[in-house]
Amino acid sequence: MSQSTPDSTFDVASLVEDVSLKRIGQYVLVILFIGFFLSPLQTGLMTAFKTNEAVARTIPLVPPSASGFTLGNLQFALNELSGAFFNSLFMAIPATIGSVLFGSMAAYGLTMVRWRGQTAVLMLFLVGIFLPYQAVLVPLARFWNNIFPLASMLAPAFGALPVLEPYHSNLVPLMITHIAYGIPICTILFRSYYQSLPGSLVEAAKIDGASLSKIYRRVLLPISKPMFGVVFIYQFTQIYNEFLFAFTLITGSDTPEAVVTLILPAVGASTSGVDFGIRMSASFLAAIPTLLIYVAFAEQFAKGLQTEGGA
Amino acid sequence: MGTHETKETTTQSSEEVGWETKLRYFLNSDFVRSSPFWGIPLVIMGIAVYGGMGFNIAISLTDARGLTPPDYSNLDLDMYGQVLGSEAFLTAAQNNLVLLVVFTTICLFLGLFLAILLDQGIRYNNTVQTIYLLPMSLSFVITAQMWLWMFNTNNGLLNIIVTTLGFQPVQWIGNPGIALGSVIFALIWQFSGYTMVVYLAGLRSLPDDQFEAARVDGASTIKTYLRIIVPQMKEASVSAAVVLMVFALKAFTFLYSLTGRYRPPNGTDILATLMVREAFKFGKWAYAASIATYLLILALGVIAPYLYYQYRQGSL
Numbered sequence: 010m011s012q013s014t015p016d017s018t019f020d021v022a023s024l025v026e027d028v029s030l031k032r033i034g035q036y037v038l039v040i041l042f043i044g045f046f047l048s049p050l051q052t053g054l055m056t057a058f059k060t061n062e063a064v065a066r067t068i069p070l071v072p073p074s075a076s077g078f079t080l081g082n083l084q085f086a087l088n089e090l091s092g093a094f095f096n097s098l099f100m101a102i103p104a105t106i107g108s109v110l111f112g113s114m115a116a117y118g119l120t121m122v123r124w125r126g127q128t129a130v131l132m133l134f135l136v137g138i139f140l141p142y143q144a145v146l147v148p149l150a151r152f153w154n155n156i157f158p159l160a161s162m163l164a165p166a167f168g169a170l171p172v173l174e175p176y177h178s179n180l181v182p183l184m185i186t187h188i189a190y191g192i193p194i195c196t197i198l199f200r201s202y203y204q205s206l207p208g209s210l211v212e213a214a215k216i217d218g219a220s221l222s223k224i225y226r227r228v229l230l231p232i233s234k235p236m237f238g239v240v241f242i243y244q245f246t247q248i249y250n251e252f253l254f255a256f257t258l259i260t261g262s263d264t265p266e267a268v269v270t271l272i273l274p275a276v277g278a279s280t281s282g283v284d285f286g287i288r289m290s291a292s293f294l295a296a297i298p299t300l301l302i303y304v305a306f307a308e309q310f311a312k313g314l315q316t317e318g319g320a
Numbered sequence: 321m322g323t324h325e326t327k328e329t330t331t332q333s334s335e336e337v338g339w340e341t342k343l344r345y346f347l348n349s350d351f352v353r354s355s356p357f358w359g360i361p362l363v364i365m366g367i368a369v370y371g372g373m374g375f376n377i378a379i380s381l382t383d384a385r386g387l388t389p390p391d392y393s394n395l396d397l398d399m400y401g402q403v404l405g406s407e408a409f410l411t412a413a414q415n416n417l418v419l420l421v422v423f424t425t426i427c428l429f430l431g432l433f434l435a436i437l438l439d440q441g442i443r444y445n446n447t448v449q450t451i452y453l454l455p456m457s458l459s460f461v462i463t464a465q466m467w468l469w470m471f472n473t474n475n476g477l478l479n480i481i482v483t484t485l486g487f488q489p490v491q492w493i494g495n496p497g498i499a500l501g502s503v504i505f506a507l508i509w510q511f512s513g514y515t516m517v518v519y520l521a522g523l524r525s526l527p528d529d530q531f532e533a534a535r536v537d538g539a540s541t542i543k544t545y546l547r548i549i550v551p552q553m554k555e556a557s558v559s560a561a562v563v564l565m566v567f568a569l570k571a572f573t574f575l576y577s578l579t580g581r582y583r584p585p586n587g588t589d590i591l592a593t594l595m596v597r598e599a600f601k602f603g604k605w606a607y608a609a610s611i612a613t614y615l616l617i618l619a620l621g622v623i624a625p626y627l628y629y630q631y632r633q634g635s636l
Contacts, residue, residue, distance in 0.1 A: 035437060035440055035442065036442070038437055039437060039438075039442055039448055042434065042437075042452065043448065043451055043452075045509070046451055046452050046454060046455060046509065046513070047451060047454075048470075048477060049455075049463070049466040049467060049469075049470050049477075049509065050454070050466065052466070052469060052470060052477050053465070053466045053469060056469060064475065065474075065475060068477070068480055069469065069470075069475065069476070069477045069480070070477060111360070111361040111364065111365075112361070114357045114358070114360070114361055115357065115358045115361035115362065115365075117354075117357050117358075118354040118355070118356075118357030118358030118359070119358050121354075122350040122353070122354045123350065124349070124350050124351035124354070125351070128631075128636055130358065130362060131636060132627065132636070133362070133365075133366065133370070134362075134365065135627065135636075136369075136623060136627070137365055137369040137370075139562070139566045139619060139622075139623045140369060140373070140616065140619060140623075141566070141569055141570035141592070141612075141615050141616060141619050142570065143570055143572070143591075143592050143595050143596070143611075143612045143615050143616075144372070144373050144376050144612045144613065144615060144616040144619075145368070145369070145372030145373060145375075145376055145612075146595075146596065146599060146608075146612065147375075147376055147379055147599055147605050147608055147609045147612065148371075148372045148375035148376050148379065149372060150599075150600075151375075151379070151390075151605075152372075152375075155389065186368070188364070189364050189365055189367070189368035189369075190365075190368055190369065192361045192364060192365040193365055193369070196361065220353075221353050221354055221357070222356075225357070246457055249459070250458070250459030250460070250461070250462075251459075252459065252460065252461050252572075252573040252576070252577070253572055253573060253596075256576075256596075256600075257600070270459050270461040270462075273461050273462065273465065273577075274461060274464075274465070274576070274577050274579075274580035275580055278580060283468070285469050285472070285475075288465050288468075288469070289465070289466070289469065291465075292462045292465045292466060295459070295461070295462055296458055296459070296462050299457050299458065299459070300457065300458070302457075303450075303454065303457035304450075307446075307449075307450040307453065308446075310453070310456075310457060311449070311453060311517045314453075314456065314514055314517055314518070315517055315518055315521045317563065
């Protein structure tokens with residue numbers, strides 16, 4: 010509806026005019042909900058910088074006092090997570106690129122040309138988004154461990170490469186798994202975009218005698234840059250945040266190839282309970298990549314989510 | 321698909337056309353020429369998703385457990401019966417149902433409410449939307465840690481609020497009676513921004529004149545929304561509900577992360593957590609695989625009507 014006001018314009022005159030009981034009520038509600046959505050984050054962030062004593066004595070929401078402030082938690086957490094950060098990015102970036110590329114290709118073949126049975130094939134992709142991953146976990150573990158032990162086959166090659174350790178080869182099956190299971194959602198995201206493009210665009214190129222792959226490279230790829238942005242942001246967030254596949258394919262949070270989400274539930278825990286200062290520091294460190302992306306590209310992220318629902 | 325297409329080209333070309341021509345015709349069809357684009361992703365995804373599902377069902381028919389490989393020579397539905405007869409399965413299924421209904425319903429209503437609120441010409445509404453959606457950008461592993469701290473019995477923010485108001489501190493996830501409710505509350509925090517965004521897209525795609533017309537007729541804002549706007553949000557509601565329900569069925573990560581252990585906190589076991597525990601803690605592969613099949617059937621029960629609805633709407 011037209012009622013949305015531009016975000017940046019701000020003038021006092023219209024603000025004063027705006028004051029009515031209903032308006033005030035609306036803003037009170039908006040602010041209450043801001044509190045609702047931000048309080049767990051604020052609580053965590055403040056706790057991340059508090060000494061154990063300050064954590065026990067102060068209200069979680071308020072910033073630490075000078076004597077209760079510490080960077081020790083953060084330092085400890087960074088130490089625990091640094092290797093896992095590398096693992097997560099090493100796995101998530103190629104997995105994102107792979108699934109996004111395959112998704113865009115599939116969507117092209119399923120929207121830009123017409124053939125019989127297309128709807129049925131599309132259904133297969135669509136259902137693939139919603140199926141619970143639990144239904145493939147046992148086979149997945151069997152496949153990568155017993156039937157096709159790719160990780161151990163690759164280990165020597167990885168050891169020969171600079172920077173990489175042999176244990177990084179354990180991340181390759183996880184990477185491939187994410188590519189395969191990411192294809193359905195990426196396809197549907199791209200499909201909704203390609204459908205919104207004018208059909209004449211491709212028709213004209215076809216009449217000029219361009220081959221399908223030429224049309225894809227010369228016409229479609231250049232104009233779908235914004236959609237690549239959306240899908241890339243959405244998919245990277247999903248893969249980086251994912252836990253279940255990592256949990257299935259990488260055994261144990263104490264192994265050197267563990268990704269960030271796998272390590273986090275154990276950081277700061279001891280027999281006496283959870284050290285929340287350390288735990289919250291680790292949580293925010295783990296959240297940094299997706300938080301940065303989200304704050305910079307909130308609109309694209311929202312767009313990805315909207316399309317997922319409308320799939 | 322391939323056979324269909326072959327038949328079509330065969331019937332189209334008449335008797336006197338040689339097979340070379342037919343072949344050339346077929347090879348030049350859009351089906352063949354576009355197949356590298358959709359075919360490769362289809363094969364990769366098909367093996368992973370559908371092959372994986374088939375493999376899962378095959379394992380569920382064996383008695384595989386522990387380190388011995390599954391024996392496919394002796395297949396039966398034994399495990400499905402064992403699973404159905406177990407107390408743990410029935411409890412988990414019941415929790416799943418509660419989670420599904422309560423979580424989905426509240427998320428939809430809260431999301432609709434937030435969307436309407438932000439659509440009232442609120443200043444900085446984009447910034448506010450970004451804040452409301454912020455939890456969706458975080459991993460369940462991370463948000464579970466934050467809520468563990470919020471729910472902490474001694475120093476957690478929720479109990480500080482409760483005791484300030486003069487009540488006794490509450491064991492949010494320590495008490496089996498309210499643990500599931502607490503989990504649902506945290507999940508609503510994470511997901512209501514998502515439903516809001518879906519509804520906002522719906523609201524913004526509506527033409528303005530309906531709202532104006534209702535205004536002119538003297539309808540109040542609330543009436544306008546209830547009678548005119550909300551009924552048109554049906555499509556947004558359906559698609560958001562499907563995403564939420566499917567999530568509610570497979571919500572494993574949040575529950576696992578709350579404790580960092582296989583068993584979720586007091587009485588919040590659902591099928592997804594039960595399945596992973598049986599498989600990866602106890603190595604009961606066939607047993608776990610049949611729980612997974614039940615979960616799959618439940619998910620299909622949500623997805624199939626949705627796809628049929630979409631198909632009928634012509635939006636496929």
